[in-house]
Amino acid sequence: MSTVALLADAVTAASPLADAAGHAASPLADAAHGAASPADFMAARQQMAFTLGFHIVLASIGIGLPAITLLAEWRALRTGDPVYAELARRWMKAAGVLFAVGAVSGTVLSFEMGTLWPGFMDKYGQVFGAAFALEGIAFFIEAIFMGIYLYGWDRLSPRVHFLTGIPVVIAGLLSASFVLTVNSWMNQPRGFKLVDGEVTDVNPLAAMFNPATPVQAVHLILASLMVCGFIVASVYAVALLRDHRAGRVDRYHRLGFAIPFSLGAVCAPLQVVVGDWAIRFVADNQPAKFAAMEGVEHTEAGVPFRFAVFEIPNALSMMLKFDAHATLRGMDSIPADVRPPAEVVKTSFEIMIALGMALLALAAWWALSWWLRRRAAGRTGDLNGRRELPWKPWFLRAATLTGVAAAIAMEAGWTTTEVGRQPWIVYGVMRTEEAVNPSPGLRWGLYIVVGVYAVLAAATISVLRRMRRRPEPALPGGGTPAPPAAPEPPSTSGPASGSGGPDAVPGSDSDDADSDSDSDSRVGSHR
């Protein structure tokens, strides 16, 4: 069968669930496979959740940071403003470090697919494997162009250099999407048939382009842009607060905040729309997950919307079906042995919604006050004022929390969809306990992995903090060449090298840039 034909089939492919009905309800049918102890089974799930949860944040930054880097470089090209170039250079270096950590934490996940879930891989590896092959290619392309971008900083013309960043962004988005097709396939398995428990008629493209793929991919990509934007912004919000206390204005910090925060702020309302799409999809296709998320215990008409301690009569029916008296399926319609743990699902869903709304509110305030100032400045003809952004201490204090909030929201959303799919690893087809490695002692793996990752996280943060304090020559096509591999001789430290540094930026509206405490510590900490 040709690839095109497979693609055509993908569009029309039906769910294998119909064929699977006879087999789905037989947990652990494969007795020869043995079974893990409940403690080991739980440990395997926790280890997967933990390492994936760790990787997800890094991968989000891997997707988002090149994008905001390019935004900054694009502004640098358009305006010739070296502050933008300095930001772009610094962000891409941070992206390089985080990419390295993300690459290895992703490699760990490939191992865990086999060491934790051999039953899953054994039976379905061939169904979704092609997606991982595509992901690997996209990832490799991303890595190569990231190398070109970093190495080409002083060796390519500014325009070509900017263009080499674009494949980094595109390949990052593609590789995330390919990986996500596997997760959406686990929610909506397609592209194979089960005949007497054996997988046949595999169509890898139908598996990849399953019905859940579009909504999950868009939801995840927006989430990762928000996570990255808000995390980077919150770093600069801290610096801006320091500036504010010291009565300074540092343009480098301001732009370093404004670019990523704006990205997050643009994505936040879009995410609300996509989230609405997602919940409708879940309601139509995974009734158990929906009932758990919204806390619908009984199938009834006119279901209220319950959120934390609040309850609005008929609102859920209204929102979902545009009919206040519509009937929605509750958990009591789901057989007891295939119900997800509803409390976990509902709580994590509520955390995601609450944090998402808080981020949206902050983003809306930012956009509104920027627009009001712009309008006011336009009326008085104050051209400089048109670019003024709303810097209020309360806003900055709130903004310092947005990075953590967005990351927690993403983890909570991930928990919602993953735990909401339980007890299935492949929805309706394979139970999670059928997939787990039967070897005893899996829980020791969990303990060690948690320990190693805790150290890794602490070290990553400490290294990034150090990088922030280092002086950095900046100008693309000019400046001092400092590719990441070059051992940086100590003699380049200090203000002497700073012809392109933030402290000597022409046109900066700094009151007194040289007294910047940040630059003092950069010099001081560098031996």
Next chain:
Amino acid sequence: MSYADAALGLILLGLSAYLLFGGADFGAGLWHLLTRRRADKDVIEHAMGPLWEANHVWLVFVMVMSWTAFPPVFADIMSAHWVPLSLAALGIVARGSTFVFSKADPDQPWYPWIFGLSSIVTPYCLGSVAAVVATGGTTWLSLSGVYGGVLTTALCAYLAAVYLIWDARRLAGYEISMHFRGYALVSGAAVGLLALPGAAALGVRSPLILLSTAAGLASLVMIARRAYLAVRVTGALAVVAVLWGAAGMAGLDLDAAAAQDTVLQVVFVALGAGALVLVPSMAWLFVLFQRADADGVGGTVSGHRTG
């Protein structure tokens, strides 16, 4: 040739690349730990690449190909050997991150130690699993497992030393290159003394033994005669022949385990299309590295890095 054969060929190719390029990275980490000379460490750090551990791409490729093309084989190996494989995964994490961290934060004394130790643990664990699979054994703690681990680690050390002689001469001059020349001679002799009796004990009757031995001896001669670029080829051949010999021993029942042709077709098309983008961009990156080197600011310069 069936699709399954082609997939197996690709997996072997990926494993060979991982051994030759990734293995050299592990070996470089081993020498980084063992040597006390700052100049040696500088050469190693410089040659190892700037950004991240690109060569693990080969390992990921091998795993993805295995679980796509031969899912039951992958599942059996991974579940039976989850302990050494998990250790290897953690070793990769520790190595990759401490390497980058120690560049960004040279004052932290822990990073080089962890980097060196994990550079030994990872190939040991991977090699012991490979040996157990090849000999049809049961556990990585068995004699064949321990032997495979030690042999693999030694092969990596040998490869790294062979590759680094040229880098050292280019980057640090004659005297430093003599250090690596010494490492290559010692580890080359050690690997030969380890591999040949092992092959005899395991009852390997493969012509690959002769190939490996001949290439290994030729490498010793070339090192003695200071043909440092040519020795990269013969050294690599001596090492990779060991892997092929082990693969020949394994005799896994692959046809029964192979995925359907529709799956492999899509994978091959994807790999072909990907190569159309990957190969030129890799060449470009390589040219940039070379230019970086010519500028005297360094980077990943040695040819073996980009495969």
